[in-house]
Amino acid sequence: MPTTTAMRTLDEHRAASLALAAPLPTVVVGLPDALGHVLAQDVRTDEPLPRWDNSAMDGYAVRADDVRDASDATPVTLRVVADLPAGSSGRPVVEPGTAARIMTGAPVPPGADAVVPVEDTDAGTTTVEVRASKAVGQHVRRAGEDAVPGDLVVAAGTLLGPAHVAAVASVGVAQVAVHRRPRVAVISTGDELVTPGTTLAHGQIPDSNSWLLAAAVREAGGEAMRLGPVGDDPDALRDLLHGLDGGVDAIVTSGGVSVGAFDVVKAALLDEPDVVFVPVAVQPGKPQGLGRLPGGTPVFALPGNPVSSFVSFELFVRPALLRMRGLTDVERPTTTAVVDDGWRTPPGRAQVMPVRFVAPAASGAGARTPTHPHVVRATAGGSGSHLVARLALAEGLAIVPPDTQVAAGDLVTVLRVAP
Numbered sequence: 001m002p003t004t005t006a007m008r009t010l011d012e013h014r015a016a017s018l019a020l021a022a023p024l025p026t027v028v029v030g031l032p033d034a035l036g037h038v039l040a041q042d043v044r045t046d047e048p049l050p051r052w053d054n055s056a057m058d059g060y061a062v063r064a065d066d067v068r069d070a071s072d073a074t075p076v077t078l079r080v081v082a083d084l085p086a087g088s089s090g091r092p093v094v095e096p097g098t099a100a101r102i103m104t105g106a107p108v109p110p111g112a113d114a115v116v117p118v119e120d121t122d123a124g125t126t127t128v129e130v131r132a133s134k135a136v137g138q139h140v141r142r143a144g145e146d147a148v149p150g151d152l153v154v155a156a157g158t159l160l161g162p163a164h165v166a167a168v169a170s171v172g173v174a175q176v177a178v179h180r181r182p183r184v185a186v187i188s189t190g191d192e193l194v195t196p197g198t199t200l201a202h203g204q205i206p207d208s209n210s211w212l213l214a215a216a217v218r219e220a221g222g223e224a225m226r227l228g229p230v231g232d233d234p235d236a237l238r239d240l241l242h243g244l245d246g247g248v249d250a251i252v253t254s255g256g257v258s259v260g261a262f263d264v265v266k267a268a269l270l271d272e273p274d275v276v277f278v279p280v281a282v283q284p285g286k287p288q289g290l291g292r293l294p295g296g297t298p299v300f301a302l303p304g305n306p307v308s309s310f311v312s313f314e315l316f317v318r319p320a321l322l323r324m325r326g327l328t329d330v331e332r333p334t335t336t337a338v339v340d341d342g343w344r345t346p347p348g349r350a351q352v353m354p355v356r357f358v359a360p361a362a363s364g365a366g367a368r369t370p371t372h373p374h375v376v377r378a379t380a381g382g383s384g385s386h387l388v389a390r391l392a393l394a395e396g397l398a399i400v401p402p403d404t405q406v407a408a409g410d411l412v413t414v415l416r417v418a419p
Ligand SMILES: Nc1nc2c(c(=O)[nH]1)N[C@H]1C(S)=C(S)[C@@H](COP(=O)(O)OP(=O)(O)OC[C@H]3O[C@@H](n4cnc5c(N)ncnc54)[C@H](O)[C@@H]3O)O[C@H]1N2
Pocket: 188, 189, 190, 192, 193, 205, 206, 207, 208, 209, 210, 229, 254, 255, 256, 257, 258, 259, 260, 263, 284, 285, 286, 287, 302, 303, 304, 305, 306, 308, 385
């Protein structure tokens, strides 16, 4: 275990974390399971979309020439030769002087070149009185106007949302190759931790980090396997980690990485040549462990303070998991915001301050510019790394560079973390 006291910058540790991740192998999934996966193949259409000219309205397929002079005052009567609901396979020919009753989506029959909506007729079934003229092509959805054969419908690398699934289905594709979701083991450590709901002895607290991190894994599109809390026994933890190595795509631990007498994660990984424990110049989130187990599984050993765990996951683990899913854009959306309350920053470290958005009118600092949202610290306690209950108020994380003071009215970069 290389342990170093030389500080890494936030960006250096982010890069090292991301370097552990590569897109996971692909699997083939059916449409019911496609949502939320990242497509690993291009999906193209073999056919034009729409496949044939079809009606945009419920009404009558006609020859535009027949109804050229039709109006309320001079209706034109046509003989109805067919009924064409959507899905109809009939192909009656619409000769001059005739019409076919047609429903939205049904193929326009041969001979017809326009559709008269039912509202412009007397809705007749044997003959129909047409009371408005229609141009050639009116109310007809043309074959190929959406896509032509060979067109790319959904590109490899796309995170599949509902509209993408619909596009895949619309070209008649039932299965697609996607990147597998990362399976992530989440382990919280510490003798003081008990499962929430258990009666607490003095000195004990409910484990919240494993719930935090498992939820964060799922929110990042991974499959979380929540283990623990496990106690401060390095041998037991080492066995657990080695048992997981190779069977999961990543391991995230919380706690036991500082300089205390019982830092179990550090102790368990003592002999791992490819895991490093290093201080990172960020507050919260300073003590970090990172690397690979012998079987190649990336391990992210995060500090145990709950806000530190949350911030560390956001900064270091989440981007890696997104990359494993096959995404190239692995960053949270950021916004530049006006700070309405100043705060103190620690020397020599970047600061990550949980913030919430406020209406400019409610702010003390006044609107600096109407285009920037305004933020205040999520709680008066600021970035105190133990403030787990108040963390729930955070909608964003303000990233303040090292040795930068923050005064009311200053602009900061905010990672948007609330859904
Ligand atoms: N002498 C020093 N002490 C500490 C330093 C230091 O540089 N010198 N760094 C501090 C910083 S910064 C952090 S962050 C913490 C990190 O410590 P650990 O990762 O070893 O975390 P623990 O000691 O296990 O726990 C810290 C804190 O968090 C609570 N905790 C832990 N796990 C959970 C959980 N699953 N759910 C809820 N709460 C949890 C734990 O009870 C402690 O209160 O070290 C500082 N100390």
